[in-house]
Amino acid sequence: MTETLRRPEKVLMKGNEALAEAALRAGCRCFFGYPITPQTEVAAYMAKRMPKVGGVYLQAESEIAAINMIYGASAAGARVLTSSSSPGISLKSEGISYLAGADLPAVIINVQRGGPGLGGIQPSQADYWQATRAMGHGDFQVIVFAPSTVQEMCDLVRDAFEVSDKYRVPTMILADGLLGQMMEPIVLPEALDEDDLPEKPWALTGTGGVRAPHVANSLCLVAEDLERINRARFARYEDIKRDEARAEQYRCDDAELVVVAFGACARVVKSAVDAAREAGIAAGLLRPVTLWPWPGAAIEGLLDGGGVVRRFLTVEMSMGQMVDDVRLTVNGRLPVDFFGRSGGIVPTPAEVLEQIEELAVTGGDAA
Amino acid sequence: MNPSTTSRVIFQRPRGLTDAPFSYCPGCTHGIVHRLVAESLDELGLTDTTIGVVPVGCSVTAYNFFNCDMAQAAHGRAPAVATGIKRVHPHATVFSYQGDGDLAAIGTAETVHAAARGERITVIFINNAIYGMTGGQMAPTSLPEQITQTSPYGRDPQTAGYPLRVTEMLSTLDGVALAQRVSVDTPRNIRAAKRAIKRAFEYQRDDRGYTLTEVLSTCPTNWGLNPTEAIAWLQENLAPYYPPGVYRDIVADGFQNVAEAAAAKRERLGETK
Numbered sequence: 001m002t003e004t005l006r007r008p009e010k011v012l013m014k015g016n017e018a019l020a021e022a023a024l025r026a027g028c029r030c031f032f033g034y035p036i037t038p039q040t041e042v043a044a045y046m047a048k049r050m051p052k053v054g055g056v057y058l059q060a061e062s063e064i065a066a067i068n069m070i071y072g073a074s075a076a077g078a079r080v081l082t083s084s085s086s087p088g089i090s091l092k093s094e095g096i097s098y099l100a101g102a103d104l105p106a107v108i109i110n111v112q113r114g115g116p117g118l119g120g121i122q123p124s125q126a127d128y129w130q131a132t133r134a135m136g137h138g139d140f141q142v143i144v145f146a147p148s149t150v151q152e153m154c155d156l157v158r159d160a161f162e163v164s165d166k167y168r169v170p171t172m173i174l175a176d177g178l179l180g181q182m183m184e185p186i187v188l189p190e191a192l193d194e195d196d197l198p199e200k201p202w203a204l205t206g207t208g209g210v211r212a213p214h215v216a217n218s219l220c221l222v223a224e225d226l227e228r229i230n231r232a233r234f235a236r237y238e239d240i241k242r243d244e245a246r247a248e249q250y251r252c253d254d255a256e257l258v259v260v261a262f263g264a265c266a267r268v269v270k271s272a273v274d275a276a277r278e279a280g281i282a283a284g285l286l287r288p289v290t291l292w293p294w295p296g297a298a299i300e301g302l303l304d305g306g307g308v309v310r311r312f313l314t315v316e317m318s319m320g321q322m323v324d325d326v327r328l329t330v331n332g333r334l335p336v337d338f339f340g341r342s343g344g345i346v347p348t349p350a351e352v353l354e355q356i357e358e359l360a361v362t363g364g365d366a367a
Numbered sequence: 368m369n370p371s372t373t374s375r376v377i378f379q380r381p382r383g384l385t386d387a388p389f390s391y392c393p394g395c396t397h398g399i400v401h402r403l404v405a406e407s408l409d410e411l412g413l414t415d416t417t418i419g420v421v422p423v424g425c426s427v428t429a430y431n432f433f434n435c436d437m438a439q440a441a442h443g444r445a446p447a448v449a450t451g452i453k454r455v456h457p458h459a460t461v462f463s464y465q466g467d468g469d470l471a472a473i474g475t476a477e478t479v480h481a482a483a484r485g486e487r488i489t490v491i492f493i494n495n496a497i498y499g500m501t502g503g504q505m506a507p508t509s510l511p512e513q514i515t516q517t518s519p520y521g522r523d524p525q526t527a528g529y530p531l532r533v534t535e536m537l538s539t540l541d542g543v544a545l546a547q548r549v550s551v552d553t554p555r556n557i558r559a560a561k562r563a564i565k566r567a568f569e570y571q572r573d574d575r576g577y578t579l580t581e582v583l584s585t586c587p588t589n590w591g592l593n594p595t596e597a598i599a600w601l602q603e604n605l606a607p608y609y610p611p612g613v614y615r616d617i618v619a620d621g622f623q624n625v626a627e628a629a630a631a632k633r634e635r636l637g638e639t640k
């Protein structure tokens with residue numbers, strides 16, 4: 001490992017490069033990917049750096065191959081990373097299901113672009129449902145982190161590796177093209193040593209003739225056994241829901257209108273909230289940092305905390321997906337409105353402010 | 368025989384196999400090939416440093432049979448899974464064991480590219496010209512006119528295309544150190560298959576490149592034949608279409624590894640230096 005990789009340092013970095021550098025500093029020495037805009041810088045960065053730090057970089061023949069290389073490398077005990085954008089993530093979904101079924105950790109980056117189909121290459125959040133509801137076939141979840149700054153692109157990668165290894169659950173960084181392409185000054189953390197990485201006593205390493213064979217497998221043909229395995233996995237999900245859900249609140253304490261937004265969209269909303277405050281509207285921002293586990297407790301806290309909040313507005317770069325979770329949590333107790341832009345359009349602060357102002361005018365008698 | 372002679376073991380289960388009973392139908396040759404793989408690994412002293420990858424197909428549960436670390440791969444993806452393992456543990460012996468549907472239909476891309484990369488893995492390819500596990504549908508290697516559940520009037524190349532000769536196809540790739548086809552229809556051929564499989568593992572041990580060993584196999588159950596008839600059908604139909612033999616062997620060509628062989632080829636083609 002080179003010296004420059006080791007120490008913490010302040011740098012100006014593109015979001016996609018921050019993802020890659022953070023993974024290296026988290027001890028990841030195995031990257032398999034396939035080019036797709038707007039995440040290709042992750043692969044390019046890894047192609048450049050991996051050979052220098054004695055790691056594995058391989059451009060696979062497809063996202064399908066890449067995720068299955070990840071499956072093999074993870075089963076072999078390595079910290080592994082793959083990265084793609086929306087259409088490529090669809091191709092990875094079978095493999096992600098197998099990772100979940102075999103209890104294998106892995107970090108998967110999705111720098112989202114507009115869809116469906118080939119869609120566009122502009123930033124989007126339209127893979128929220130896919131990430132939180134249907135990342136593949138079968139009964140499983142992946143842990144989903146939603147960075148909102150380049151600093152978080154870096155920090156959440158480290159966290160993603162930690163929780164993925166801890167719970168043996170595939171974990172996703174759900175970013176978008178805006179975050180991937182933007183540059184911001186960030187502080188890179190000190191790199192982990194190999195000794196800092198968690199032991200993986202279950203890994204495939206060869207038996208050495210001293211232990212029983214290890215098997216990485218998701219097949220279970222006896223329905224009762226499969227149900228038992230799934231129940232055990234969902235019991236772990238309960239721990240994850242209890243301990244890992246994260247949200248950030250901004251000016252929510254006295255907010256009558258709370259805007260819920262994640263990722264790049266939350267940056268826009270933050271500006272709109274400030275503008276609303278200047279116009280005398282008590283608005284706040286609630287930003288889920290984990291999308292699964294869903295930080296519903298943060299919303300509950302606002303609902304129970306003295307009853308200042310009168311309504312919610314969800315703003316997304318999609319036709320409205322996360323708003324489902326907000327509504328499930330609020331459960332009819334207060335109105336939940338939605339504003340979104342689709343196809344790769346990032347809403348402007350002015351647009352969001354307009355929504356806030358409209359709701360503030362009508363908000364009084366809505367509840 | 369002198370009754371006082373102490374008894375001596377002359378035949379037993381190889382160490383490379385567990386004592387789990389095989390799940391295969393009577394007369395199925397999957398079990399024979401498992402044994403040949405395990406014996407080869409044992410004889411080369413590699414069993415304890417081997418990691419195997421099993422496919423989706425009748426051999427999906429072979430992780431119970433091989434006495435080494437094992438991964439079960441998604442349908443067709445065994446070469447990619449094996450690649451991931453081998454890149455993390457370059458000194459381990461990594462093999463994939465795949466049927467024709469797995470290797471030559473859904474997994475063709477992974478197969479071709481693992482071979483093209485010269486991935487240091489040993490691929491064992493069970494060609495029984497049918498989808499065994501799912502009950503006898505047409506495979507990419509099903510023969511013209513072959514009747515299967517999904518080619519009930521016989522495979523018509525006009526609409527269903529032609530069978531893939533995978534070993535021939537892969538033998539054109541620079542990453543391939545050894546591409547060979549064997550059959551397990553007679554004791555003699557089984558012995559030859561054993562030598563071939565062992566050789567493939569030796570090539571991996573010696574870091575020569577990718578190896579493919581195609582094994583002509585039977586599926587009496589889905590061919591609708593008894594075990595003896597199935598062997599005869601293999602001999603009369605499969606073997607002529609898929610002639611056993613060595614299709615590429617860089618060592619026989621005078622090279623140590625695929626890099627050497629590829630460099631010589633480039634030179635021959637006048638592209639280098």
Ligand SMILES: Cc1ncc(C[n+]2csc(CCOP(=O)(O)OP(=O)(O)O)c2C)c(N)n1
Pocket residue numbers: 423424425426442465466467468469470493495497498499500501506
């Ligand atoms: C993605 C996917 N598609 C289809 C299947 C169903 N399936 C299971 S095994 C199989 C074919 C196996 O045939 P082959 O590879 O020739 O192996 P054999 O059973 O003949 O040894 C199919 C299509 C599956 N499990 N997964």
Ligand code: SF4
Pocket residue numbers: 390391392394395396397425495499500585586587588589
């Ligand atoms: S179905 Fe065919 S390939 Fe599968 S175990 Fe039976 S005989 Fe063998």
Ligand SMILES: [Mg+2]
Pocket residue numbers: 466467468493494495496497498499506
């Ligand atoms: Mg078959």
